[in-house]
Amino acid sequence: MGRYILMRLAGLIPVLLILSMITFALMHEVPGGPWKEGQRPFSEEQLAALRARYGLDKPLWQQYLIWISGVVQLDFGMSFKHPDESVIGLISRTWPVTAHLGLMALLVAFGTGLPLGIIAAIKQNSWLDYLVTLVSTLGFVMPHFVWGILFILIFALTLKWVPTGGWDTPRQWILPVLAYSLAPMATIARYTRASIIEVMRADYVRTARAKGLGERSVMLRHVLRNAMIPLLTVFGPLVPDLITGSIFIEAIFRVPGLGKFWVTSTFDRDYPMIIGLTMLWAVLIAITYLITDVLYVFADPRIRLK
Amino acid sequence: MPTDLDRSDLLLAPAPVEAYREEADRRDLIRPPRSLGRDALRRFAKNKLAIVGAAIVLTLTFFAVFADDWFIALPMGRTPTPLLARTPYNKGFFGPVGAFPGREYWMGTDLNGRDLYSRIVYGARISLSIGLLAQLVALAIGIPLGAIAGWRGGRADFLVMRLVDIMSAIPTLLFAFLIMARLGAGFWNVMLAIGLTSWISICRLTRAQFLSLREKEFIEASRMIGASARRIFRIHLLPNALTPIIIALTFGIPIAIFAEASLSFLGVGINPPMPSWGQMLGRDGITNMTYYWHLALFPALMIALTMLGFTLMGDGLRDALDPKMINTK
Numbered sequence: 246m247g248r249y250i251l252m253r254l255a256g257l258i259p260v261l262l263i264l265s266m267i268t269f270a271l272m273h274e275v276p277g278g279p280w281k282e283g284q285r286p287f288s289e290e291q292l293a294a295l296r297a298r299y300g301l302d303k304p305l306w307q308q309y310l311i312w313i314s315g316v317v318q319l320d321f322g323m324s325f326k327h328p329d330e331s332v333i334g335l336i337s338r339t340w341p342v343t344a345h346l347g348l349m350a351l352l353v354a355f356g357t358g359l360p361l362g363i364i365a366a367i368k369q370n371s372w373l374d375y376l377v378t379l380v381s382t383l384g385f386v387m388p389h390f391v392w393g394i395l396f397i398l399i400f401a402l403t404l405k406w407v408p409t410g411g412w413d414t415p416r417q418w419i420l421p422v423l424a425y426s427l428a429p430m431a432t433i434a435r436y437t438r439a440s441i442i443e444v445m446r447a448d449y450v451r452t453a454r455a456k457g458l459g460e461r462s463v464m465l466r467h468v469l470r471n472a473m474i475p476l477l478t479v480f481g482p483l484v485p486d487l488i489t490g491s492i493f494i495e496a497i498f499r500v501p502g503l504g505k506f507w508v509t510s511t512f513d514r515d516y517p518m519i520i521g522l523t524m525l526w527a528v529l530i531a532i533t534y535l536i537t538d539v540l541y542v543f544a545d546p547r548i549r550l551k
Numbered sequence: 552m553p554t555d556l557d558r559s560d561l562l563l564a565p566a567p568v569e570a571y572r573e574e575a576d577r578r579d580l581i582r583p584p585r586s587l588g589r590d591a592l593r594r595f596a597k598n599k600l601a602i603v604g605a606a607i608v609l610t611l612t613f614f615a616v617f618a619d620d621w622f623i624a625l626p627m628g629r630t631p632t633p634l635l636a637r638t639p640y641n642k643g644f645f646g647p648v649g650a651f652p653g654r655e656y657w658m659g660t661d662l663n664g665r666d667l668y669s670r671i672v673y674g675a676r677i678s679l680s681i682g683l684l685a686q687l688v689a690l691a692i693g694i695p696l697g698a699i700a701g702w703r704g705g706r707a708d709f710l711v712m713r714l715v716d717i718m719s720a721i722p723t724l725l726f727a728f729l730i731m732a733r734l735g736a737g738f739w740n741v742m743l744a745i746g747l748t749s750w751i752s753i754c755r756l757t758r759a760q761f762l763s764l765r766e767k768e769f770i771e772a773s774r775m776i777g778a779s780a781r782r783i784f785r786i787h788l789l790p791n792a793l794t795p796i797i798i799a800l801t802f803g804i805p806i807a808i809f810a811e812a813s814l815s816f817l818g819v820g821i822n823p824p825m826p827s828w829g830q831m832l833g834r835d836g837i838t839n840m841t842y843y844w845h846l847a848l849f850p851a852l853m854i855a856l857t858m859l860g861f862t863l864m865g866d867g868l869r870d871a872l873d874p875k876m877i878n879t880k
Contacts, residue, residue, distance in 0.1 A: 264720050275732045378600075382866070386858035388809050390816060391851045394837060398844055409841070492724075492817065497837055508817055511728040519725070527720040 246542070250535065257531045261524060268523045269309050272516055279325040279514040299325065312520070321524075322517035326509070332521040336503060342412060343490035343502035349422045351487050354429035361430075362437025367464070369442060377434060384431030390493035393424040397497065410499035421498040425491065429483045436479045440472040447471070474544045481537035485529040594871040601867020607860025615676040652845050659845040662835055667845065670826040671853055677827045678808045678857060681742050685807040686800055688746025693753030694796065700754070701761025702788070711758070715751055723748050727810065731819040741820045745810045749803065756799055760792040794872045801865035805858045812854050828854050 280287055280295055287295070296302045300311055315322055321332035330338070358381075365377035384392075400420060401409040411417045444450065445468055453463045490504025510518040542549070595601055652659040658667040700711035727744045734740040764770060764787070773783050812829030814820035821827035823834070828850040836847035 260716060260720060264717055267717065268721070271729050271733075275729055277732070382862055383855075383859065386805060386862040387855045388812060388858070390813070390832065391854050394832065394840065394847050394851045395855075397840060398848060402841060402844065493813070507722060507725050508728060511725060511732055519729075523721060523725065526722045526725075530720055 246539070250539065253531075253535050253538075257528070260531070261527055264527055265313070265520060265524060266309065268520050269312070270305070272511075272514075272519050273305055273308075275511075275514070277514055279516065312517075316524075321521040324515055324518050326513045326515045326518065332517045335506070335518070336521065336525065339501065339503040339506070342500060343495070343504055344488045346412075346418070346421060346425065346494070346500060346502065347488035347490060349418065350426035351429065351484065353422060353426040354433055354483070354487075357426075358430040358433030359437055362434040363441060363469070365434065365438045366441035366445070374438075377438070381431040381434040381438075384427040385435060387427075388493070389424050389428055389491060390497060392427055393421070393494060393497040396420050396424050410497070412498075412500045412502075417498075421494050421500055424498075425487070425494050429487060432483065433480065436476055437472070440476050441468060444468050444472040470544075474541070477537045477540055477544065481533050482530070485526070485533050489526065489529065591868075591871040595867050598867045598870060600863050601871070604860045604863025604865075604867060607856060608864050611675050611679060611857060611860065614672050615679045618672045618676050651843075658849050659843075661831075661846060662839065662843070667849060670831065671828070671849055674826045674828045674831065674850070674853065675857075677738070677821055677825065678811060678854075681738070681745065681811045682804040682808040682861075684742045685745035685749065685810070686803045688743065689750040689753055689803060689807075690796075690800065692746070693750035694757050696750075697754040697757025698761055698788075698792075701758035702765060702784075704762075704765075708758070711754070715754060718751050724813070727814060728817075728819060731814060736819050736822045738821060738825065741811055741814055744814070745807050749807060749810070753796065753799055753803070756795055757792060760795060761788060764788055764791055798865065798869045798872065801861065801868050805861035805865070808854075808857055808861070 278296075278301070279299075280292055293302070300308055303311075312322065319333070323331050324335050327335055361377045361381065365374045368374050397409050397420065400406050407419050408417050409420075412421075450463060450467055453467045458467075489507075490502045492504045492508045494500065495502050495504040506518060507522060509515075510522060595605075647656075647660055648662055648664045650656050650660040656666050656668065658671060661667055661670065696711050696714075700708040727748050730744040730747060731740060734743065770783060770787055773787055778786075811820055811827065812832070815827040815829035816833035818830075818833060821830050823830065831850040832847060832854075835843070836850060840847045
């Protein structure tokens with residue numbers, strides 16, 4: 246197991262290298278530069294000085310080598326847009342807020358999605374099932390910025406129960422967490438229901454019933470345990486997705502988090518930030534898949550890692 | 552009556568089981584054979600939610616196609632005039648600015664005095680066509696790559712799968728943004744950016760289909776009696792792999808519409824004055840939401856309705872086309 250994990254982590258390195266090269270080439274390929282379209286007009290000399298200072302006048306392969314030699318020492322460079330902050334500093338300043346929001350949304354999503362999916366599967370084709378299906382379809386299909394806007398219109402502007410935005414008091418957390426958790430909640434409920442229904446039709450469940458096991462014990466020990474295994478693949482990627490934030494939620498509810506940088510870094514041609522975020526995402530995704538694969542071994546004794 | 556007691560006719564009649572069998576035989580002969588398509592259609596028609604979804608999609612398509620009488624007007628050399636929409640989408644400054652929904656402008660007007668209802672109707676055209684075209688781009692990339700990887704295996708499979716690995720490690724939104732920044736905002740570029748970022752799941756799906764089909768007995772049998780690779784591909788592989796791909800396509804369209812709305816929401820999608828629901832939300836919608844609520848509400852509802860329609864239809868289509876689902880409903 247330890248060997249397997251090490252091998253997987255080692256296999257990550259070439260992927261990250263190639264990914265960084267592609268991103269590097271792609272982002273420099275995009276026309277415009279970090280100081281081209283800014284509000285402050287720079288003279289040609291100033292621009293040249295800035296470009297020289299940040300090494301943008303060198304050939305691309307040299308810039309890449311400089312960047313990679315920094316990365317080896319865990320230095321991802323300074324942000325262009327926020328010149329007094331390093332990429333790592335910027336990320337570690339804004340990520341806690343986003344992670345906080347994301348974790349609360351995850352908690353809500355699992356806390357409601359799992360029970361809903363299980364109930365819908367057990368009471369298949371009842372009105373309860375249809376209700377859960379409808380709710381989860383709605384949650385599944387609507388972009389969270391649409392939910393966010395509808396929630397603000399209803400709960401903040403019409404009913405005036407909660408503030409429209411901000412991130413200072415727990416009352417301000419309610420709407421963004423709710424809007425952010427609906428899509429994963431729906432995903433969880435949908436897949437849980439489908440997986441349980443599939444398992445309930447399996448031969449070993451019929452055998453368990455035939456040998457006289459109670460309904461409770463059949464559901465808990467045979468159906469639920471087996472139904473959870475394929476769900477790991479679906480649930481795993483939800484975690485990095487939610488904890489890295491969403492520009493939509495953060496823009497609509499004015500949350501000062503990491504989410505907006507996924508988009509603004511490209512607008513601002515903030516090269517170190519773009520590539521830093523890409524690396525962060527790639528590592529997170531890879532670790533998530535690794536953890537799900539390892540969890541499989543515990544969930545299903547038939548699976549061996551090699 | 553004496554005949555009541557005479558049971559000879561009962562004895563002469565075939566035994567009940569026999570009669571049942573004969574009846575069943577007769578029915579089987581009468582019942583015409585049903586193809587998968589017909590069967591699927593029947594199952595689809597029985598599914599109420601799917602019918603609702605299909606109705607939503609058809610209505611939206613109708614509005615998208617006939618937003619103006621473009622199809623009739625252009626060949627006849629007239630300028631198109633709005634048929635379903637009240638005004639052309641880009642006609643501004645002719646009505647009251649920021650009017651609330653009322654009798655004359657029943658979705659209100661935007662801050663340029665344009666009829667919101669007209670813009671919503673034109674938005675349907677933009678959303679649907681981008682959804683469909685982007686999926687076609689994704690199919691055109693994903694299916695050939697997935698087919699080669701799954702059918703050939705070996706080195707081709709390795710290369711394609713590493714490409715897929717790398718592509719799925721790039722944050723989609725950031726990648727779409729880079730493409731949009733490179734190409735510039737606009738209808739065709741949005742379509743291309745979404746297509747280029749959404750072929751991965753179709754590629755994976757096609758590969759998995761081909762991989763499992765390759766080992767099936769009927770393919771082996773076909774190969775054994777000397778069928779050419781081309782014939783196997785055409786007669787056996789493609790039709791069998793088609794169903795999941797059709798399902799993926801139906802689900803892919805709302806995902807592409809979602810992506811278009813997101814990009815336009817952030818201001819790198821459809822360029823004004825061409826309307827798009829996401830753009831209407833992102834530009835005027837959220838900034839003026841506290842007062843001009845209709846600018847946010849109607850585009851948001853339309854996005855929701857479209858996504859719901861396509862997903863319900865896709866769910867129904869999947870249940871109808873998947874033979875394994877026959878016994879469950």
